[in-house]
Amino acid sequence: MQIEKLKKILIENGEPKFRLSQIKKAIYQDGVSAFSEISTISKNLRELLEKEVEILSFEVEKVLASKDGLSLKALFKLVDGSRIESVLLSPIENKWSVCISSQVGCQLNCGFCATGKNGFQRNLTAEEISDQVLFWRQHLQKNFKFKISNLKLTNVVYMGMGEPFLNWDEVRKSLKDLTDKDLFAFGSRSISVSTAGIPDGIQKLAEEFPQINLAISLHFASDVKRNQFMPINKKYNLEELKMALRDYFSKTKRQVFIEYLMLSGINDSEEDAYALSTYLKSIGNRQLLHVNLIAYNETGNSFKASSGNKTHLFKNYLENGGLSVTIRKSLGQEVSGACGQLAGK
Numbered sequence: 001m002q003i004e005k006l007k008k009i010l011i012e013n014g015e016p017k018f019r020l021s022q023i024k025k026a027i028y029q030d031g032v033s034a035f036s037e038i039s040t041i042s043k044n045l046r047e048l049l050e051k052e053v054e055i056l057s058f059e060v061e062k063v064l065a066s067k068d069g070l071s072l073k074a075l076f077k078l079v080d081g082s083r084i085e086s087v088l089l090s091p092i093e094n095k096w097s098v099c100i101s102s103q104v105g106c107q108l109n110c111g112f113c114a115t116g117k118n119g120f121q122r123n124l125t126a127e128e129i130s131d132q133v134l135f136w137r138q139h140l141q142k143n144f145k146f147k148i149s150n151l152k153l154t155n156v157v158y159m160g161m162g163e164p165f166l167n168w169d170e171v172r173k174s175l176k177d178l179t180d181k182d183l184f185a186f187g188s189r190s191i192s193v194s195t196a197g198i199p200d201g202i203q204k205l206a207e208e209f210p211q212i213n214l215a216i217s218l219h220f221a222s223d224v225k226r227n228q229f230m231p232i233n234k235k236y237n238l239e240e241l242k243m244a245l246r247d248y249f250s251k252t253k254r255q256v257f258i259e260y261l262m263l264s265g266i267n268d269s270e271e272d273a274y275a276l277s278t279y280l281k282s283i284g285n286r287q288l289l290h291v292n293l294i295a296y297n298e299t300g301n302s303f304k305a306s307s308g309n310k311t312h313l314f315k316n317y318l319e320n321g322g323l324s325v326t327i328r329k330s331l332g333q334e335v336s337g338a339c340g341q342l343a344g345k
C-alpha cells in the first residue's frame with residue numbers, strides 16, 4: 001500500500017496520529033480491501049482515501065482455484081504491464097501458506113523451471129512483494145468469511161518467481177514490513193526465504209534476520225550435474241555453498257531446509273542419494289539440516305517426476321545415513337502453481 005502517501009494525506013487533513021494506526025490495522029491485519037469498509041473513520045476521509053490512495057500496487061488479473069479449494073494461484077499485472085504470480089496453499093486444515101515472487105522472471109535459468117525459461121525482466125519493489133501477501137489476506141477475508149489472523153495465514157515463503165537474494169534491498173524492506181507489528185505482524189519464524197545458493201545473500205540473512213528460515217534449492221549434489229541444470233553453480237559451486245552454510249550455522253544455530261526436486265532419471269538414483277548424503281554430512285551440523293524431497297510437477301519440458309517408489313527408496317537411503325527427511329506432498333499442480341511452474345501466465 002502507498003503508506004507514505006496515506007501519511008501525507010492524513011497530516012494535510014489534520015487527522016490525529018492514531019488514525020494511521022487505525023487504518024493500518026484495518027488494511028494489514030483485518031484484511032479490509034477498500035477504505036470504504038473501514039467504519040472507524042469518517043465518511044469524508046473514507047471517500048478521500050478511496051480517490052487518492054491505492055491499496056494494492058497491481059491489478060489482479062485472475063485467480064484460479066483447485067477443485068478442493070486448497071490451492072489458489074493469482075496473476076497480477078504490475079503498473080508497467082509485466083506480470084507476476086503468487087500462490088496460496090493450505091497444506092493443513094485452516095492454515096494457509098503464501099508463496100510470493102521477488103522478481104519478474106528470473107535470470108538464473110534453471111533447466112527444469114518454467115519461470116527461468118521466460119528470462120528476467122526486473123526486480124519487484126518491496127511494496128509489490130508484500131502486497132502479494134496483502135492481496136491473499138483480502139481474498140481470504142472476502143471469500144472465506146472468517147476473521148483473518150496470523151493463526152490462519154500462517155506462513156510466507158519467498159519461493160515464487162525470482163531469486164530473492166538477487167533483489168536483496170527490496171526483499172529486506174519487505175521482510176521488515178512483514179514482521180512489523182503495526183503492519184503484517186508475522187513472526188520471523190513463520191517466514192522462509194528460499195535461494196538457489198547465493199553465498200553473500202545467505203550471509204546477509206544470517207546477520208540481519210537470523211530468525212527467518214532459510215531454504216536452499218539444492219536439487220543436485222554434484223557440481224557436474226548442478227552446473228548442467230543450475231547455471232548459478234558455475235559461479236557459486238557446492239564448496240562455496242558449503243562454506244556459506246557453515247558460516248550460517250555458526251551465526252544462527254538455526255535449522256536449514258534443503259529442497260530437492262525428484263527428477264526421474266536425472267537426480268533420483270542411489271548414486272545421487274549417496275552424493276547428497278555425503279555432501280550434507282560434510283557440511284557438519286547434520287541435526288540442523290532437514291531435507292524436503294519434492295515431487296516435480298511436469299510443465300511440458302523433458303523433465304519427468306520420479307515415481308513414488310523411487311522417492312521412498314531415496315528417502316530411506318538418506319534416513320539410513322542419519323538425515324532428517326520429508327516427502328513433500330505436491331500442492332498447487334492443478335492451478336500450475338507448484339514449484340517450478342510459475343511462468344506469469
Ligand code: SF4
Pocket residue numbers: 106107108109110113114115116117160161162163196340
Ligand atoms: S528455480 Fe528458482 S532460481 Fe531457478 S530459474 Fe526458477 S525461479 Fe529462478
